Amino acid sequence: MFNALRSEQLLVGVGRMLRAAADADGRLEDYERSQVLSAYSVTRLLAAEQAAARELLEWTRAALDRALAGDERAEAQTARDQFVAAVDGTELGDALVELLAALPREDPTRTRVHGVLREMIDRELSALAAPVG
Amino acid sequence: MTGIVPAEIGDAAKADALLETMRAAGSAGQGDVVTYFEQLEGGWSRHSYAARVAHDGEERAYIVRARPSGSLLDTDLGQEFRTYELLSDAPLPTPGVHGYEPAEDTPYDGPFFVMDRLEGHAPNVWRGRDRKKLLENWEGDRQVATDLVEHLATIHLIDGERAAAAATPRTFTETVDRWEGVYDEMRLVNDPVIEEAYAWVRSREPDPVAPCLVHGDYRIGNCLTDDRRITGILDWELSFVGDPRFDLGYMSLDYHAGKFTTPGSALLNATAEHAWFHERYTALTGRPVDPEVVRTFTALGALMLFSILTTGISVYDQGATTDIRMAWGRFALPGLRQDLARLMDW
Numbered sequence: 001m002f003n004a005l006r007s008e009q010l011l012v013g014v015g016r017m018l019r020a021a022a023d024a025d026g027r028l029e030d031y032e033r034s035q036v037l038s039a040y041s042v043t044r045l046l047a048a049e050q051a052a053a054r055e056l057l058e059w060t061r062a063a064l065d066r067a068l069a070g071d072e073r074a075e076a077q078t079a080r081d082q083f084v085a086a087v088d089g090t091e092l093g094d095a096l097v098e099l100l101a102a103l104p105r106e107d108p109t110r111t112r113v114h115g116v117l118r119e120m121i122d123r124e125l126s127a128l129a130a131p132v133g
Numbered sequence: 134m135t136g137i138v139p140a141e142i143g144d145a146a147k148a149d150a151l152l153e154t155m156r157a158a159g160s161a162g163q164g165d166v167v168t169y170f171e172q173l174e175g176g177w178s179r180h181s182y183a184a185r186v187a188h189d190g191e192e193r194a195y196i197v198r199a200r201p202s203g204s205l206l207d208t209d210l211g212q213e214f215r216t217y218e219l220l221s222d223a224p225l226p227t228p229g230v231h232g233y234e235p236a237e238d239t240p241y242d243g244p245f246f247v248m249d250r251l252e253g254h255a256p257n258v259w260r261g262r263d264r265k266k267l268l269e270n271w272e273g274d275r276q277v278a279t280d281l282v283e284h285l286a287t288i289h290l291i292d293g294e295r296a297a298a299a300a301t302p303r304t305f306t307e308t309v310d311r312w313e314g315v316y317d318e319m320r321l322v323n324d325p326v327i328e329e330a331y332a333w334v335r336s337r338e339p340d341p342v343a344p345c346l347v348h349g350d351y352r353i354g355n356c357l358t359d360d361r362r363i364t365g366i367l368d369w370e371l372s373f374v375g376d377p378r379f380d381l382g383y384m385s386l387d388y389h390a391g392k393f394t395t396p397g398s399a400l401l402n403a404t405a406e407h408a409w410f411h412e413r414y415t416a417l418t419g420r421p422v423d424p425e426v427v428r429t430f431t432a433l434g435a436l437m438l439f440s441i442l443t444t445g446i447s448v449y450d451q452g453a454t455t456d457i458r459m460a461w462g463r464f465a466l467p468g469l470r471q472d473l474a475r476l477m478d479w
Contacts, residue, residue, distance in 0.1 A: 001467075002323065002326070002466075003467075004320070004443075004463060005449070005450060009450065010460055013449070013460050016455055017457050030172065031173060034458070035456070035457055041461055049464075090322045090323070094322075096323075097323040097325045100329060117325065117326055117474065117479065118474045118479040121471045121474055122471065128467060129394035
């Protein structure tokens with residue numbers, strides 16, 4: 001969810017590897033072969049991530065909304081608005097960092113947000129492990 | 134990509150520089166020649182090359198370790214070389230070194246050193262067949278697990294004063310500062326899990342113990358084995374002088390037991406039962422293992438890995454490397470977040 005590098009950046013990198021492999025003379029060196037296998041792994045993981053992205057974002061947004069329900073503090077209200085406006089995981093991450101920085105260390109809302117993050121991570125890993133296609 | 138042509142050297146400039154450095158160190162003669170040269174898989178902030186040199190007709194195998202410009206981490210190759218020198222008389226399977234070239238302007242695109250190539254292969258805990266072999270060893274004579282704990286104890290018995298001749302001293306807080314600094318500098322996005330984890334680790338600073346040599350990246354994947362015994366301990370680029378419990382915590386990460394998107398081995402580092410390893414370590418060093426302290430260092434180890442992977446992602450994003458493994462590292466981050474969430478009891 002809080003992942004750097006956009007899909008198009010990854011695809012360009014994979015394409016570059018495919019081109020280099022096609023241009024290679026003779027047997028690939030150990031290092032070159034590892035590059036090609038990494039590129040393959042990127043395609044598989046990216047496909048799984050893309051397949052689950054929308055549903056995971058919606059689940060996280062709804063779970064965070066429940067976690068903040070009844071918290072009328074200004075920082076909670078701001079976070080709720082930011083969660084609604086977030087278009088992807090990185091924007092959600094920005095809002096969460098801001099919210100957690102504003103809350104006391106011992107705080108029931110912080111504990112509930114931790115619970116949401118824990119389940120979000122579990123869901124994201126399950127999605128990455130699921131075969132696509 | 135050049136491919137490799139048997140009996141020919143693909144990169145003569147690199148091979149010449151290797152020989153020149155070995156000659157300067159007294160490890161090669163004027164008539165010696167390089168007969169084989171190839172870049173190896175692996176190495177995130179180091180590039181490794183395999184070479185064979187014929188010395189008066191007798192061939193020996195070497196590894197060249199280079200730190201190219203734009204490498205993943207700004208770690209000191211000279212320190213790594215000095216650590217190998219320090220270990221040369223320790224009862225540890227580490228390679229002998231044969232010369233260090235500190236110049237940036239080399240055919241390796243940076244400094245490099247030459248060391249012996251040891252026999253064996255590095256187990257890859259993310260491969261099922263490698264985990265199976267390690268499990269069979271554990272269920273058999275446990276020699277890999279025994280070597281792993283005995284070598285760790287030997288490393289940690291090198292006291293801080295002696296180790297400081299090769300490696301940098303670093304306290305707990307300095308270690309946390311170092312990796313949080315790398316993370317802050319390299320991160321491309323905000324990550325609430327990592328922000329919370331740094332605060333959690335800082336709140337659990339353990340009572341200090343006598344500093345010693347710490348490998349800093351101690352795991353079976355940085356060892357060589359012949360499937361029965363450990364034949365080499367490599368990759369000392371993250372070594373430092375500090376709290377030995379860092380190594381114990383770091384190697385306890387689920388990630389290092391083969392977890393990626395699915396769980397790996399139940400064994401510590403896919404090699405030994407946790408309790409067995411800690412009991413043996415205590416017996417060998419006389420230092421009891423506090424599981425709560427290990428938990429803190431396991432989280433710190435995850436944060437270190439996160440920072441290293443984040444650096445790779447950032448370097449890739451800037452176009453400073455086309456190494457696709459740097460971009461691939463992005464997909465290892467969710468698993469580390471999961472490890473951290475569990476360690477923090479979320």
